[in-house]
Amino acid sequence: MKLYSVMDIGGTYVKSAVMNERGEVVSEERIPTPEQGEGEIFKLIRSIVHRDINVYPAISGLALSVPAAVNVDNGYVSYAGSVTDLIGSQIKEELADLKIPIEVENDANCAALAEKWKGNAKDAESFLCVTVGTGIGGAIYLNNGILHGQEGMAGEFGLMLLNHSGEMDDLFAKWSFSRVASTWNMIDHLNKEFNISRTGEEWFQLYDNGDKEVAIIVERFYYRMSLGIINLMHIFAPEKIMVGGGLSERGDLIDFIRQQVAKVPTPIARKIKIEACRQGNQAGLIGALYHFLQKH
Structure with missing residues (x-):
């Protein structure tokens, strides 16, 4: 079964999980959101994905929930509240070096999608x-x-x-x-x-x-x-x-x-x-x- 590295990025914490295609959690943790500046949030995302792939070689993609207005096609962030490192970034391009499929969506939209799928x-x-x-x-x-x-x-x-x-x-x-x-x-x-x-x-x-x-x-x-x-x-x-x-x-x-x-x-x-x-x-x-x- 395929596995995915999934993250819910918030102003205080980043929730990270490895999940299967049924939406079941294989492992999860909560990490303090880094201070803004110098692209620290992207460094954290990379480190989590690399670790997930090392432990679970079946990782087939990265799914992100972000507190920002985001173009879901190219990952461009036009507005963000507390996680200001995201503003003006193209998330998919920024993380292209991970060489796995990446999708990103606004956090409130993710809440709605969760209710549609399992709520x-x-x-x-x-x-x-x-x-x-x-x-x-x-x-x-x-x-x-x-x-x-x-x-x-x-x-x-x-x-x-x-x-x-x-x-x-x-x-x-x-x-x-x-x-x-x-x-x-x-x-x-x-x-x-x-x-x-x-x-x-x-x-x-x-x-x-x-x-x-x-x-x-x-x-x-x-x-x-x-x-x-x-x-x-x-x-x-x-x-x-x-x-x-x-x-x-x-x-x-x-x-x-x-x-x-x-x-x-x-x-x-x-x-x-x-x-x-x-x-x-x-x-x-x-x-x-x-x-x-x-x-x-």
Whole structure:
């Protein structure tokens, strides 16, 4: 059976795995993402692939999930957030010396592909994937394929504006979907409001225990998340909207969104299913491999 070197590159860690064509993990590890500069990320990728090939000579390709807007045909990265070494690079050309087939895809698109292959979107021909974490990302799966858009920028849901009052640069700084509804910003808001530093887990424990002041802020963020999803629902009219990221594991968020959607007076709102992503932390690896297998 063929094996593949698969990596999910993040701002903090690089998840690395050797996987077979059924999506089963043979071995895996997590390595801190190197500091940006001097192409350190490419040095790390090369070292992982060389090691994988030495241990598993059957390695037949490299599949990458990256936090960037990427042209999936040539691997050109036009925009990247935390892993800035990727910006302006042509990943496939940069790693051509590995002399194995290489495929690269955006991390949110990989999350969507993971749900299509092995998750809650197996039966859907069209769905959106909204990923919630430090910011808000997304993927658009229409007509049985990912919609990439110009320079791979389709699905940047976090840049959607949820307010119309103010100058444009100020709106993006204060009222983008990522700014008003991401997990990181909710925790930051709570810490500032109560003048204390707590983790997300600690804040949600207070919320679950019925703290009314905490509930006001948490549910304000839940409501803004619902607004963004309702906007997306009417733009794309998909069969499903999948919510991913650590927060999606909380059933109360999904229930809250469903309750808000139920109030929307349009026929389409009653037809679209809101569900949590199933694949969790493995989504980047699974989706990257699925993308590779679709190409080869």
